[in-house]
Amino acid sequence: MNSTNYGLEVWGNNDLVIEGGKLRLNAGKKTAIIDIVEDLRSQGITGPCLLRFPHLLKKQIKTLYEAVEKAGKEYQYSGQFKAVFPLKVNQYPTFLEELTKIGKTYNYGLEAGSKAELIVAIAHNKKTSPIIVNGFKDKDFIVLAFLAKKNGHDITITIEGLGELNKIIEVAQRFDTKEIPNIGIRIRLHTSGVGIWAKSGGMDSKFGLTSTEVVQALKKLKNAGLTEKFTMIHFHIGSQLADITPLKKAIRESGNIYAELIKMGANNLHAINLGGGFAVEYSTNADKPSKTYSLQEVANDVCFLLKTISNDKGVKEPDVYSESGRFICANHACLVAPVLELFSNEYTQEALELKEQNPPLIEELHELYQSLNEKNAIEYLHDSLDHMESLLTLFDLGYIDLKDRSNTEILVHLIIKKALKTARNLTKAHAITQRIQERYLINFSLFQSLPDYWGLGQEFPIMPLTHLDKKPSRSASLWDITCDSDGEIKYSSQNPLFLHDVDLTQESYYLGFFLVGAYQEVLAMAHNLFSRPNEAIIDIHQSGYKIKKLISSDSLREILIDFDYEADLLIKKIANELDDEAKKMFIAITERNGYLKSIS
Numbered sequence: 001m002n003s004t005n006y007g008l009e010v011w012g013n014n015d016l017v018i019e020g021g022k023l024r025l026n027a028g029k030k031t032a033i034i035d036i037v038e039d040l041r042s043q044g045i046t047g048p049c050l051l052r053f054p055h056l057l058k059k060q061i062k063t064l065y066e067a068v069e070k071a072g073k074e075y076q077y078s079g080q081f082k083a084v085f086p087l088k089v090n091q092y093p094t095f096l097e098e099l100t101k102i103g104k105t106y107n108y109g110l111e112a113g114s115k116a117e118l119i120v121a122i123a124h125n126k127k128t129s130p131i132i133v134n135g136f137k138d139k140d141f142i143v144l145a146f147l148a149k150k151n152g153h154d155i156t157i158t159i160e161g162l163g164e165l166n167k168i169i170e171v172a173q174r175f176d177t178k179e180i181p182n183i184g185i186r187i188r189l190h191t192s193g194v195g196i197w198a199k200s201g202g203m204d205s206k207f208g209l210t211s212t213e214v215v216q217a218l219k220k221l222k223n224a225g226l227t228e229k230f231t232m233i234h235f236h237i238g239s240q241l242a243d244i245t246p247l248k249k250a251i252r253e254s255g256n257i258y259a260e261l262i263k264m265g266a267n268n269l270h271a272i273n274l275g276g277g278f279a280v281e282y283s284t285n286a287d288k289p290s291k292t293y294s295l296q297e298v299a300n301d302v303c304f305l306l307k308t309i310s311n312d313k314g315v316k317e318p319d320v321y322s323e324s325g326r327f328i329c330a331n332h333a334c335l336v337a338p339v340l341e342l343f344s345n346e347y348t349q350e351a352l353e354l355k356e357q358n359p360p361l362i363e364e365l366h367e368l369y370q371s372l373n374e375k376n377a378i379e380y381l382h383d384s385l386d387h388m389e390s391l392l393t394l395f396d397l398g399y400i401d402l403k404d405r406s407n408t409e410i411l412v413h414l415i416i417k418k419a420l421k422t423a424r425n426l427t428k429a430h431a432i433t434q435r436i437q438e439r440y441l442i443n444f445s446l447f448q449s450l451p452d453y454w455g456l457g458q459e460f461p462i463m464p465l466t467h468l469d470k471k472p473s474r475s476a477s478l479w480d481i482t483c484d485s486d487g488e489i490k491y492s493s494q495n496p497l498f499l500h501d502v503d504l505t506q507e508s509y510y511l512g513f514f515l516v517g518a519y520q521e522v523l524a525m526a527h528n529l530f531s532r533p534n535e536a537i538i539d540i541h542q543s544g545y546k547i548k549k550l551i552s553s554d555s556l557r558e559i560l561i562d563f564d565y566e567a568d569l570l571i572k573k574i575a576n577e578l579d580d581e582a583k584k585m586f587i588a589i590t591e592r593n594g595y596l597k598s599i600s
């Protein structure tokens, strides 16, 4: 990793640039993100804040449609392309409003996997844009889809098993033919995905019909007079596909199933739904990319393979649906959060309290510190780390006291700082000091904002918003403010993070956590009763930017109510037990934190 640009050229997607030491949006006036943060601070937003950038959402949607259009032209592909956004990836209303507005010109639709999502989809979707319904369905879920159709929506119910088809046939008897939605069948492929989310495809996957079941389904549809409604086959082989090979196999397999079904009498089957899975580049290291293919490559393969199969088998080239989610929205949001504390910042020379008589190893450490220079820096650094190990052992055995131990910590810290400043061979010095990290306490909750880091070990690009014209000197581990020891992003030598040595009494230092717009918000956990962060929608235009919408994080009161506490009673109970002065202080705190408007 080039330590001054944090691998931006690998994961940045041309969305961001570094100029004048600041991280900036690569659009319009190239606004620095820190300027937006300062602006928000002046409006009272001091804690962590999720920034949404609709222009980046637009960019991804446009990129998707253009890549397919280009491939379609190149291969003279006659099928149409349609796309839907899978709501499970992000269903927050502020997000969805922007998405559906941008999607209008493309007839970009929505995918729903539950009754609640379907209600959201029906309410937000333009009638000419498709709705796809996936997931396990009970009768009410199916009836909801029929009602959407009756109301003029272009809706397809994908069946995940034969039982669902029986339910659909039953419900269909109560509706007019033109009120019956299109029916899709999710197929169980023998090819499966790769990566940590690979359980959605393949023979042992949770979803889909085997080829025997597909044949039975077609028979059932014929018997019920619903063959005309069977329009689509569907698969989804998993998210964040690292490699294109499983996808190509899935396209071939589904293309052949499609053609065979038409030959068996599925005379209105005309679409293949490729699901999602297109990966986002999260890696900060060009040598270890998280994906090995491009969107254009996928689009080309889809057109080429489906055209070849259709021509060979003498059927019409199918319409192609995409349910890409992560690719569409991961980059549109970043979390910005201030560093609250550096855990060794207070180790200045003044803190050192050497005794008249010090243990010999401490005297040596002191000597190393004073005589360290450009030439001997690396050697002295090694020596001091050795001494530290010995001194800590001596402490455990009861030979030195706490004051000695404290002096050890301070001296080693001072030596590291001095070595990093003076060493000729900085890389070597870095490598050595990787063992000793500065701990940055960040005002955010990992469980709220990066749940996939905690749950799946998914890495996210992290970088400071400022100081980017200076070389970062400290190997950093990040601590969140929950009191869970898992709330930490440990320093890893595989994926090292270096940050700047800042004096927080003199300046503020913000970190950005990027590519958090997909899945993270919806998987968030209120661990320790921390609420969602503040949220701001930022419109970028030619002459700058505008904070279009600002949503403050939930108040303490709302969080407690969310967890079914009688929030008002709780507060009253505590307040009433306090004397007058304490009560006043307590109420001031609750009011400042949005607990109660007023209590009597």
Ligand SMILES: *Cc1c(COP(=O)(O)O)cnc(C)c1O
Residues within 6 Å of the ligand: 086, 088, 089, 134, 236, 238, 239, 240, 275, 276, 277, 278, 323, 324, 325, 326, 327
């Ligand atoms: C989750 C899911 C998607 C979206 O996958 P991404 O990897 O985010 O593109 C698409 N289709 C179905 C059926 C899904 O379950």
